[in-house]
């Protein structure tokens with residue numbers, strides 16, 4: 328097999344979150360990537376409207392990241408971080424701390440968003456216990472939330488398909504209602520006016536269980552995987568107030584919103600709401616080497632440091648702080664800080680918003696929502712076949728040379744932050760054509 332040719336047999340790879348039988352009948356195989364384009368195995372260019380899986384904000388094959396990873400693999404291919412370390416892991420943690428504007432002083436490395444979520448949930452439980460508040464064990468998530476695929480993440484997550492076949496999950500979990508409401512908020516640009524009061528549902532859960540039993544609330548500031556749910560005005564601030572009032576930790580899952588997606592470093596900057604912990608992954612290494620990180624407030628770390636001596640948190644991954652990931656993370660931060668990435672993203676966000684909202688009125692479109700460089704385009708479902716219409720659009724898009732993502736009947740767009748206006752025109756122009764001919 329040459330690097331660009333299709334493999335003869337696709338059967339052995341059990342593909343994640345994929346309709347395997349459908350895919351293997353008509354595979355979509357990517358061979359290379361550069362800038363904001365992929366090439367498939369037939370040499371066709373495909374414009375990346377989703378930054379890979381939200382994880383390539385700086386564009387593909389970014390030369391400085393490629394070089395940093397190449398240099399590191401030749402120098403230090405692997406180093407344990409249990410009871411020892413290597414300089415890049417400490418350097419990256421310090422740089423990440425600074426990138427949060429020193430709001431978070433500790434960084435715990437993982438390899439993915441799912442691991443970041445499980446890490447944060449475990450930290451929340453252990454934190455309360457370390458403070459002598461060990462009855463605080465309940466975890467609160469939200470309907471339609473996505474927090475990865477670990478048992479912790481699917482338990483606090485609120486997507487039925489991700490939960491229903493996996494048994495009893497974690498016990499002691501409650502869910503707040505989601506904030507999606509087409510009747511009130513359809514076609515909103517930015518944050519919807521209606522729905523801030525839904526944060527008060529936390530009071531209902533507190534009244535039921537008593538705050539002394541609740542450890543943490545976890546939410547995505549902007550929910551991505553259930554189709555771009557933008558928080559209503561006032562919602563996140565109210566959640567913060569209630570968590571503070573009841574001594575409950577607030578965790579923001581910023582796996583997709585971290586690293587510039589909303590044109591600020593993090594969503595907590597954009598919404599001006601400070602959680603106690605932040606889970607990150609995707610943009611951290613520009614997708615080049617898997618890595619996640621949990622950002623933690625000093626007071627949480629301090630609670631663990633009262634042990635007389637020894638290991639304070641019995642948790643970690645073999646590849647926590649992998650040298651190649653650290654090299655990719657440091658190079659990515661250099662680019663974020665030196666190449667005006669967020670300024671560029673801010674500069675095109677208005678154009679993006681207008682372009683996406685120009686799709687209003689096309690067949691089957693029932694809502695469009697945008698924030699930062701994110702867009703959700705909701706389609707009416709075909710009766711009895713939820714998700715089928717958007718999935719047809721996805722397949723058609725791939726054939727037409729654009730990569731979009733769909734969840735249910737919602738098209739989710741999250742282009743690399745280095746998109747130019749011409750790329751927006753290409754993406755939205757082709758998508759418009761597809762929507763006009765979709766059954």
Ligand SMILES: Cc1ncc(COP(=O)(O)O)c(C=O)c1O
Nearest residue numbers: 439440441473474475580582583
């Ligand atoms: C908000 C959120 N949390 C967690 C995850 C899981 O990340 P991973 O797939 O890296 O485990 C995702 C993935 O899309 C996500 O969007």
